[in-house]
Amino acid sequence: MIQAGFYVLSSLAIFSALMVVFSRNPVHSVLYLVITFFAITGHYALLNAQFLAIVNFIVYAGAIMVLFLFVVMLLNLNATIEPHKSTLLKFAAVFSGGLLLVVLAASVRGMESYKPDLAHFDPTIGEVKKLGKVLYTDYWLPFEISSILFLSAMVGAVLLGKKETN
Template identity: 45%
Template sequence: MITIVFYILAAITLGTGILTVISRNPIHSAVYMVICFFSIAGHFLLINAQFLAVVHVIVYAGAIMVLLLFTLMLMNLNEQHEEKKKIAGRIAAVLAACLTGFVLLASVVKASPVIEGYSAAGTDFQSVKVIGQVLLDEYLVPFEFASILLITAMIGAVMISKQSKKNAQE
């Protein structure tokens, strides 16, 4: 039964992930991304990580998607105002994507499993206390960088929106 649920969630995750990337409407992409986030939370529930599932839904499907939709609405993206991308830019994007895929594939092939040195520590790694301690001790800098990145992206969206309104008035 769990295997069937896993495959259903995996199909939903992959399908909505692909639809997020190929959708032309940014609002539809955001909705597909929310569905993808919920299915990933379902994967967390399958591995008995309830806290991570709830945090994933609250943080990603809630806060990040509201921020993304806010910036999309603020930027007012229309297809009429978009200029066509040059062929050199498209080629560069495809080349960068292929290179990134090659690096990821090479890192997966060359990776050695860590499970060999695993030993039971007797600690409950799902407790909120342990997760908070690890997050604020070992991963404090990446956590703060993520918040700065989100604030910078929102400020950038506001600045782009203000500049395009100034150009429209002139």
């Protein structure tokens, strides 16, 4: 049952990731990317990582994809046709991407299988309560620093998006 869920979600993720790269219309690419993120959220739920499933759902499928869709609509890209890239370059891009996949997959095959530590297995580490405790005790400093990062990103986005008046 869980195995079937894993394979269904994996094939959905890979199919829609391929469609992100290969579809002509940027709006379709954005929508396929939303499907990919939903599949990855399903994987998080399968792995008992509830907190990450919710955060992935809100941040990626909610905020980031709306931002992407907004920019695609704002720039009116849904009608434009991408200028043709030469066949040689396309072939080279697909070939090198596939070659990277083959090398990485071959290195995984040569690896001996990792045995999960079933004696100390704890299925509740992904719950909000436990993860929050770890985040606010062991990792409080990076958490506070990330708020400064967000502040600077916000200021930068406003500064860049503002129309120059001179």
